[in-house]
Amino acid sequence: MSKILILGEHDAKTLNPATHKCVTCAKAIPGSHITVLLLGADTAAVAAQAAAIQGVDEVVRIDRAENAHPLAASFAPQIAALATGYTHLFGPSTSFGKDLTPRVAALLGVPQVSDLMAVDGAYRFRRPIYAGNAIVTLEADPARILVATVRVASFEAAPSGGAATISSRTLDVSLPSHTRYVGVHTGATDRPDLQTAARVVSGGRALGSAENFKLLFDLASKIGAAVGASRAAVDAGYASNEMQVGQTGKIIAPQVYFAFGISGAIQHLTGIKDARTIVAVNKDPEAPIFEVADVGLVGDLFQVVPELSRLIGA
Amino acid sequence: MQKIMVCIKRVVDYNVRVRVKPDESGVMLEGVKMSVNPFDEIALEEALRIKERGTNAEVLAVSIGVADTQQQLRTALAMGADRALLVQTDQPLDPLAAAHALLAIAKKENPDLVLLGKQAIDDDANQTGQMLAALWNRPQATYASKLAIDGTKATVTREVDAGLETIEVDLPAVVTVDLRLNEPRYVKLPDIMKAKKKPLDVIALDSLGVPSPVSFKIVKTEPPAQRQKGIMVKDVSELVDALKKKGLI
Ligand SMILES: Cc1cc2nc3c(=O)[nH]c(=O)nc-3n(C[C@H](O)[C@H](O)[C@H](O)COP(=O)(O)OP(=O)(O)OC[C@H]3O[C@@H](n4cnc5c(N)ncnc54)[C@H](O)[C@@H]3O)c2cc1C
Numbered sequence: 001m002s003k004i005l006i007l008g009e010h011d012a013k014t015l016n017p018a019t020h021k022c023v024t025c026a027k028a029i030p031g032s033h034i035t036v037l038l039l040g041a042d043t044a045a046v047a048a049q050a051a052a053i054q055g056v057d058e059v060v061r062i063d064r065a066e067n068a069h070p071l072a073a074s075f076a077p078q079i080a081a082l083a084t085g086y087t088h089l090f091g092p093s094t095s096f097g098k099d100l101t102p103r104v105a106a107l108l109g110v111p112q113v114s115d116l117m118a119v120d121g122a123y124r125f126r127r128p129i130y131a132g133n134a135i136v137t138l139e140a141d142p143a144r145i146l147v148a149t150v151r152v153a154s155f156e157a158a159p160s161g162g163a164a165t166i167s168s169r170t171l172d173v174s175l176p177s178h179t180r181y182v183g184v185h186t187g188a189t190d191r192p193d194l195q196t197a198a199r200v201v202s203g204g205r206a207l208g209s210a211e212n213f214k215l216l217f218d219l220a221s222k223i224g225a226a227v228g229a230s231r232a233a234v235d236a237g238y239a240s241n242e243m244q245v246g247q248t249g250k251i252i253a254p255q256v257y258f259a260f261g262i263s264g265a266i267q268h269l270t271g272i273k274d275a276r277t278i279v280a281v282n283k284d285p286e287a288p289i290f291e292v293a294d295v296g297l298v299g300d301l302f303q304v305v306p307e308l309s310r311l312i313g314a
Numbered sequence: 315m316q317k318i319m320v321c322i323k324r325v326v327d328y329n330v331r332v333r334v335k336p337d338e339s340g341v342m343l344e345g346v347k348m349s350v351n352p353f354d355e356i357a358l359e360e361a362l363r364i365k366e367r368g369t370n371a372e373v374l375a376v377s378i379g380v381a382d383t384q385q386q387l388r389t390a391l392a393m394g395a396d397r398a399l400l401v402q403t404d405q406p407l408d409p410l411a412a413a414h415a416l417l418a419i420a421k422k423e424n425p426d427l428v429l430l431g432k433q434a435i436d437d438d439a440n441q442t443g444q445m446l447a448a449l450w451n452r453p454q455a456t457y458a459s460k461l462a463i464d465g466t467k468a469t470v471t472r473e474v475d476a477g478l479e480t481i482e483v484d485l486p487a488v489v490t491v492d493l494r495l496n497e498p499r500y501v502k503l504p505d506i507m508k509a510k511k512k513p514l515d516v517i518a519l520d521s522l523g524v525p526s527p528v529s530f531k532i533v534k535t536e537p538p539a540q541r542q543k544g545i546m547v548k549d550v551s552e553l554v555d556a557l558k559k560k561g562l563i
Contacts, residue, residue: 106448186477
């Protein structure tokens, strides 16, 4: 039997859907027993949410004042102490999981599979390399715990309907004081979250200014979409950093992705490969984005976007 | 701040479109342009700026790789690193093994700060910095987009999914850098000439006495699934029709 420990991600109020996706990945391993681990100052609310995910057998809480913020240096030794007895340890490939999971792996003395995208067996997996230009199949040694981050764009969120048991653990692990949380600045909006939105409207360098990005926000409001951006648009200050889509930004899998004035660099495409439908609008008919677009329109975005907003709104 | 260690990986240049070998044994690397991993270049630039801001710290560039990695270390020296060290091996190392080797160097060199890219654009693993910090039992600050040094502390702004997070770490610490930390300088010809005279030491990986790497078995390497060819529409009303037909609006 595979005993799988999933590092749950949350903000104390809500369990991040990345956790539900990790559960789907874990369920693909035959005969898996799935435990979601939650660290926080008070994880009661999110533990109830985790217990309700179909396929989860157990939820383990480690509540402790020092766990109020997810500092890898503090979380990792606690997770490593708890990991004995598990065959697999999965974190999400979000900034939380990518920061934390390798630190745990190193403490356990084992290598890590990053961005696990497909399960071919309990110890056989696929992952992308070279910005998704190649896919490798890896085999791990069953004698060691398998540590991985799960590429969340590759898995659907597991539905609710479960009723797992919840328990609390106290660990005798001393935590370092060398790393201190100061604060977070979020561009939080009431718009759909980029990583989980069914629709995403995205803009590139061609937008030309933060002001012009409003065109995209208007369209997004009409269709209930999240707004994304290319690196060029973020670097130029037209969009904020958490909006970046791509190899080094967010990897997303919406139902539909609109790319306006984005050329389609490989580093951008790797972030949208799993979108069900890609719509591209670019004034250059030779733009590489058209090679991957399901629906393409050669045109000036400054004409197309307002017209599209109007026609959809009508 | 006396010494900054910058870790540099030799990778396929980001402009190269990497292709898979027909026999699925890997990707084609013969004759392909190799460069400093772009994120590591940003790490080096940051080290140089810390030095130039008056700390006058020594900047040491370290790489692990084949003999030809000396080319990338020469680039690092030309950018402004004071000294370079190549840990030579023909064996490709995974991040845990690389972290063990870097740990051995860190223990010898005692840097106040280790800077490296958040990921390498070949394996996209995003692990080495975190693993080094764990093995070294020191703080980690990943995905840095701003770094301020204040005596024995660093304040780091990190690019996280929610936005920008700030943490404070005691030095020595491992900081992995993101794209927006800075824009690396261009290397000028006289700097390339000067770099030829700077020290570049080569040691064998075996001489470090690090544990032999445990790794995964690579079964095969395949090209990614191709998307189906799409359609082109003439104007916005055709676009709206196409979206309606797909049930997307
Ligand atoms: C290590 C590394 C990591 C990277 N990571 C990422 C990443 O995560 N995400 C990412 O996006 N990029 C990333 N990049 C950058 C990437 O290589 C490209 O530079 C970037 O994606 C280009 O952004 P863009 O398409 O907006 O700009 P450009 O390439 O400049 O394209 C602008 C496009 O707009 C079109 N256009 C201009 N005016 C109009 C108009 N009026 N109407 C319609 N179309 C118009 C042009 O024809 C052009 O195709 C990375 C690069 C490196 C080296």
